[in-house]
Amino acid sequence: MRTAYSVETVRAAERKLMAELPEGALMQRAAAGLAAACAGLLGRTSGTRIVLLVGSGDNGGDALYAGARLARRGAAVTAVLLAPDRAHPGGTEALRAAGGRTVDGPSAADPARVMAGARLVLDGIVGIGGRGGLRPDARIWAQAAREAGARVVAVDLPxxxxxxxxxxxxxxxxxxATVTFGTYKPGLLVDPAAGRAGALRLVDIGLAPHLPEQPDLEALQHADVAALLPVPAAESDKYRRGVVGVVAGSARxxxxxxxxxxxxxxxxxGAVRYVGPAADAVIARFPETLVHAGPPHxxxxxQAWVVGPGLGDGPDARRALDDVLDSDVPVLVDADGLRLLDGDRVGARRAATLLTPHAGxxxxxxxxxxxxxxxxxxxSVRRLAGEFRASVLxxxxxxxxxxxxxxxxxxxxxxxxxxxxxGSGDVLSGLTGSLLAAGLGVVDAGSAAAYLHGLAARFAAGHGGAPVRASQVARxxxxxxxxVRG
Known part of the structure; x- marks a missing residue:
């Protein structure tokens, strides 16, 4: 499992760790891991042109010390100092001593010329304390790096x-690629920032003992999901495996x-009960389904209900939603059900409720x-969960x-x-409801279902990717x- 912590938590942990280490040791650990990761990406270091984009903080220091290590391996390293008067002095000296050179970024006449022939660019402009977008000088150099076709590696985060x-x-x-230190940061896992991070590499700098037990974010991996998925035992029957009720669909x-x-x-x-007006269509595709005209109760x-996909917004839909919310089992509300939702009623439920909205x-x-x-x-997801007193996917x-x-x-x-x-969201709703019926908690059911759903879409799209239909994702x-289990 990948875990991420807030900036404040990371800073506090770094302060505790630095108090135990000689001055500068933590930066050297980060630089060593960064240099090793870059060497691994390059394959061959000797004779390779590398450009460092260096800001004024410790992030720039990490880049400079890593550049010094790469220069000692034979790389031709140029550091662009975007704030020359405030560049890390020790890192700058180490780079120059290793044979690297520095360029005054704000006064450099031709960034494209500096970047020419570079195979790797290290982004050490701003660290975890940065706010807002890139400043004008930094934007020029970041653009030059992309136009040069060099591989860009972010130091800790883009x-x-x-x-x-x-x-x-x-x-x-x-x-x-992004080489991050000690722990993942939320921005490396959550879009839109995550879409700019590329492949992630975590460098252990000894921070773990100083981090709290509970992280701010968790990202499941195969083994985590495998441990959650229900597997029938020899004595299982359909009721022990879970029966999920689906209230969905309409004439339209x-x-x-x-x-x-x-x-x-x-x-x-173990079984699926369908309640609604689309019973003929459901039975034609899945004759195993148990159908009922309603009401749901x-x-x-x-053991769990899914309500909302394609339900419409008429009085029958509202009555069906209210009926399901009156139950004492977990309820997943999606699509049209969200538009009919009474937040006070959701918050008053004793059983778990999971809302599954898209951004709109x-x-x-x-x-x-x-x-x-x-x-x-x-x-947004935290606000929704707090305001509705429910879990939210x-x-x-x-x-x-x-x-x-x-x-x-x-x-x-x-x-x-x-x-x-x-229709892909409808598939996800049914999948999640099934895991709820099997006994998983709402967060486990939602996150395991999202994981399987995404993986199924990748399999359906095939190598290289191709358009898929929701029914193909389900298959x-x-x-x-x-x-996941294999």
Whole structure:
């Protein structure tokens, strides 16, 4: 599992660690790991041209000391000092002593000439304390690096992104890889900043003993998801495996019901009960489904409900939602159900509730703009969970799951742009509901389902990627399940 901590937590841990070490030792640890990572990326260091973009803080010092190590390995290293009077003095001296050279960034006449022939550019402009986008001088050099075609490696995080939130308030470096120190930062895992970080490499600098037990963010990996997924035992029957109820679809949107049921079967439910007007379409595709005309409370025993996909906004839809919310089992509310939602009623429920909005639906619930939600995804999911006193799965380029109690926010790493297709959210709802019915908690069910869902989309899209339909994502769920467990 990847874990991330807030900027304040990281700074406090660094202060404690530095108090135990000789002066400058922590920076040397970071520089050694950074240099090793860069050498690994290059394959051959000797004779390679490397350019360092150096700001005024410790981030620039890390880049300078790493540059000195690479210069001693035979690399031709040039450091562009964007604040010459405030560049780290020890790092600057070490680079020059190792045979590297420095350039005054603000007065350099031709950044393209400095970058010419560079195979690697180290972004050491701004560290975790940076706010706002890149300053004009830095923008010029970052653009020159991209135009030169060099591989850009960010030091700790791409300059210009917000380390603690994942926001990007202006221009930011687009890195091919990021070498981060001690622990991941939220901005490396949450879009839009995560989309600028490239491949992530974590360097251990001894910070772990000084970090709290509970992180701010968690990103599951295969082993974590495998440990969560329910596996039937020899004595299992369909009720022990979980029965999920699906209230979805309408005369206008029968496909939403079919896709939600498909996701539910892909999540390993022992049985799926469907309640709604699309029973014929559901049975035609999944004859195993138990169907009922409604109301939901008369449909039979379930361990969790999914309500909302394609439900419409008429009085029948509202009555169905209210009926489900009156139950004493976990409830997932999606799509049309979110538009009909009464926040006070959700907060008063004793059983768990999981809301699964996309950015547009989240914006409507928060009274904000879609653009604001997408720019501040981490803040938005926490606000939603707090205001509705429910768990929230915020879908999107980075799917986030928050429980509203101050626990770690889960970040899904398997998402892909190919999931931006009609009906994919319906599949995710059914899949998540199935895991809820199997007994997983809301955060575990939401994050495991998002992981499988993203993986299934990648399998369906194939090597290199290709357009996929939501039904293809549903059919790929067993392969995703096997991949995780295998």
């Amino acid at each position: 300059s210009g992104v917000e380390a603690g939130t994942g926001e990007v308030a202006g221009e930011a470096v687009h890195a091919d 949107y029968p496909g939403a019901a079919v896709l939600a049921v498909a996701g539910a079967f892909g999540g390993g439910a 008369k449909a039979g025993r379930v 639906e989240a914006a409507a619930l928060l009274g904000a703009s879609r653009e604001d939600v997408e720019a501040r995804r981490l803040d 915020l879908k999107g380029s980075t799917t986030l799951v928050a429980d509203g109690t101050g626990g770690p926010v889960r970040v899904n790493p398997t998402g892909t742009g190919w999931l931006a297709t009609a 790929a769920l067993p392969a995703a399940w096997r991949s």
